[in-house]
Amino acid sequence: MSASIETPFATALLDANRAIPPGVVSHTAEVPTKRFAVYRNNVVASLVAALKVRFPAVMRIVGEEFFAAMARVFVTTHPPRSPILMFYGDTFADFIEGFAPASDLPYLADVAHLEAARTHAYHAADAPPLDPMEIKSIEESGLGSLRITRHPSAQIVRSRFPIVTIWAMNAGEMELQPIADWSGEDALVVRPYLEVEVRKLPPGGAAFLAALYAGHPLASAIEAAQADSVEFDLVANLAGLISSGAATTMSCPAGSKDTSS
Amino acid sequence: MNKPSCLPARAGVGFKPEHFRDILAAEQPVGFFEVHAENYMGAGGPSHAQLSALRDRYALSIHGVGLSIGAMKPLDRDHLARLKALCDRYEPESFSEHLAWSSHGGVYFNDLLPVPYTEETLAQVAEHVEEVQMTLGREMLLENPSTYVRFAQSTIPEVEFIAEVARRTGCGLLLDVNNVFVSTRNHGNDPVAYIASFPLDRVKEIHLGGHDEQVDDAGAPLLIDAHGTPVAAPVWALYAHVIARTGPIATLIEWDNDVPAWPTLRAQAIAAQAILGRAARNAAA
Numbered sequence: 001m002s003a004s005i006e007t008p009f010a011t012a013l014l015d016a017n018r019a020i021p022p023g024v025v026s027h028t029a030e031v032p033t034k035r036f037a038v039y040r041n042n043v044v045a046s047l048v049a050a051l052k053v054r055f056p057a058v059m060r061i062v063g064e065e066f067f068a069a070m071a072r073v074f075v076t077t078h079p080p081r082s083p084i085l086m087f088y089g090d091t092f093a094d095f096i097e098g099f100a101p102a103s104d105l106p107y108l109a110d111v112a113h114l115e116a117a118r119t120h121a122y123h124a125a126d127a128p129p130l131d132p133m134e135i136k137s138i139e140e141s142g143l144g145s146l147r148i149t150r151h152p153s154a155q156i157v158r159s160r161f162p163i164v165t166i167w168a169m170n171a172g173e174m175e176l177q178p179i180a181d182w183s184g185e186d187a188l189v190v191r192p193y194l195e196v197e198v199r200k201l202p203p204g205g206a207a208f209l210a211a212l213y214a215g216h217p218l219a220s221a222i223e224a225a226q227a228d229s230v231e232f233d234l235v236a237n238l239a240g241l242i243s244s245g246a247a248t249t250m251s252c253p254a255g256s257k258d259t260s261s
Numbered sequence: 262m263n264k265p266s267c268l269p270a271r272a273g274v275g276f277k278p279e280h281f282r283d284i285l286a287a288e289q290p291v292g293f294f295e296v297h298a299e300n301y302m303g304a305g306g307p308s309h310a311q312l313s314a315l316r317d318r319y320a321l322s323i324h325g326v327g328l329s330i331g332a333m334k335p336l337d338r339d340h341l342a343r344l345k346a347l348c349d350r351y352e353p354e355s356f357s358e359h360l361a362w363s364s365h366g367g368v369y370f371n372d373l374l375p376v377p378y379t380e381e382t383l384a385q386v387a388e389h390v391e392e393v394q395m396t397l398g399r400e401m402l403l404e405n406p407s408t409y410v411r412f413a414q415s416t417i418p419e420v421e422f423i424a425e426v427a428r429r430t431g432c433g434l435l436l437d438v439n440n441v442f443v444s445t446r447n448h449g450n451d452p453v454a455y456i457a458s459f460p461l462d463r464v465k466e467i468h469l470g471g472h473d474e475q476v477d478d479a480g481a482p483l484l485i486d487a488h489g490t491p492v493a494a495p496v497w498a499l500y501a502h503v504i505a506r507t508g509p510i511a512t513l514i515e516w517d518n519d520v521p522a523w524p525t526l527r528a529q530a531i532a533a534q535a536i537l538g539r540a541a542r543n544a545a546a
Contacts, residue, residue: 005412006332007365009365013370013372013374014368022413023377024412024413025413026410026411026448026477027448028478031478032410032477032478034483035410035477035478036410038485039372039374039410043372046371046372047371079368080368081367081368083299083329083337083363083369084302084303122306123304123305123308124304124305124306
């Protein structure tokens with residue numbers, strides 16, 4: 001019996017065109033439309049608010065009114081599946097990609113991807129980043145077989161737009177100004193300690209890191225990076241890997257010292 | 262044997278991350294802090310760093326908002342396991358949840374939705390509360406809701422329903438005085454009569470918060486449990502009435518929307534503490 005209350009109640013919450021479910025009453029009005037609307041509004045407004053918190057740069061780019069309208073469509077068509085709202089909106093970027101009114105901002109979805117990655121980095125497990133001195137203990141002959149472990153917070157976001165620059169300008173990290181170079185940018189999102197950092201990866205850097213994170217040894221990662229970009233610079237990328245805190249351990253197989261223990 | 266809920270009988274505040282620095286900068290006139298469990302279900306990061314620092318200095322209440330205890334389907338075991346992990350990690354003085362449902366058909370609505378009060382729902386809610394207490398190994402506190410509509414199907418008055426859940430499960434109760442005011446006004450009832458019939462001996466925590474005022478389709482007052490303003494004067498009066506009857510009980514100030522600067526929230530806690538202090542002096546006299 002009671003399940004028959006929840007189902008029509010739940011359905012009417014997300015569809016404002018549906019009638020108030022039967023059995024929902026008040027002592028003042030036969031059909032308590034305004035009263036039921038409190039629940040409808042609580043659901044939609046609180047979920048839109050959760051997206052505003054998670055995607056502030058997207059909101060800055062499109063303006064609050066447009067964002068709220070777009071978020072309302074998302075909320076009613078892609079409501080959360082979990083009570084843990086910190087990760088609500090993992091599919092918001094994909095939704096934006098197909099959201100026709102935003103089609104003149106083709107980079108918007110990638111900004112959403114970047115902001116979603118920032119939240120995941122923020123709440124990821126804590127782990128001390130790799131000690132930069134460890135690289136010194138690796139024997140040169142073993143370098144090609146060196147492997148690393150991804151920092152739990154580290155994520156790569158690739159884009160054919162200058163996504164790091166666009167994000168930084170709309171997150172108060174950089175002054176808003178016209179962008180001269182519209183080449184694509186790849187981002188490394190990582191939180192080595194308590195602050196989430198967004199770094200622009202050098203050419204080939206995303207492919208390099210992705211290969212290392214997939215468990216491939218350094219030699220294969222270099223190949224992947226070179227295939228991705230002729231400008232790949234190994235020294236700069238290794239230095240970036242170590243200074244960013246994007247790895248927690250590095251190790252070589254037998255024959256060289258293992259520093260991962 | 263479930264660990265009993267044991268918050269200090271003082272004023273507490275719902276923790277907001279934006280107040281963290283202010284709170285840690287000095288000793289605060291606050292007996293405990295309360296957090297929403299679901300905001301601390303990430304693996305690590307600043308949220309846990311802040312909660313650990315608070316926990317080291319103050320008593321802690323973990324308040325769930327997403328377990329959907331009032332739903333007619335089984336509890337979400339994964340969510341219950343996450344609650345257990347959180348309680349095991351922080352060992353809070355108290356754990357509480359709502360007489361409401363918030364998930365249905367795989368969707369989480371992020372709102373505390375109303376439960377029809379029938380023999381069937383009573384049995385189901387009691388079963389859920391028992392499962393929570395058994396899983397957590399703790400007494401839980403069940404909170405009375407703010408409601409805006411009623412169900413034609415309901416056959417049991419809300420207070421009787423809550424009292425019976427407590428009787429069957431041995432759970433404690435969280436009396437939200439603002440919710441009492443909001444719900445009784447919304448349904449044309451008397452808040453003092455509600456308090457008079459409420460099983461006050463089971464109450465281990467009180468909530469106070471602000472509400473908004475609207476009107477319904479018939480032009481009658483429709484109060485909304487919005488938590489975005491100071492506690493209203495008639496709610497303070499109702500609270501003083503409760504405390505005069507019960508003596509001091511842990512009392513939380515909730516302010517979740519349009520969150521003010523820390524001193525404003527602190528002042529609300531000091532106001533609650535004054536009422537608690539008066540009750541303690543009267544009891545001693």
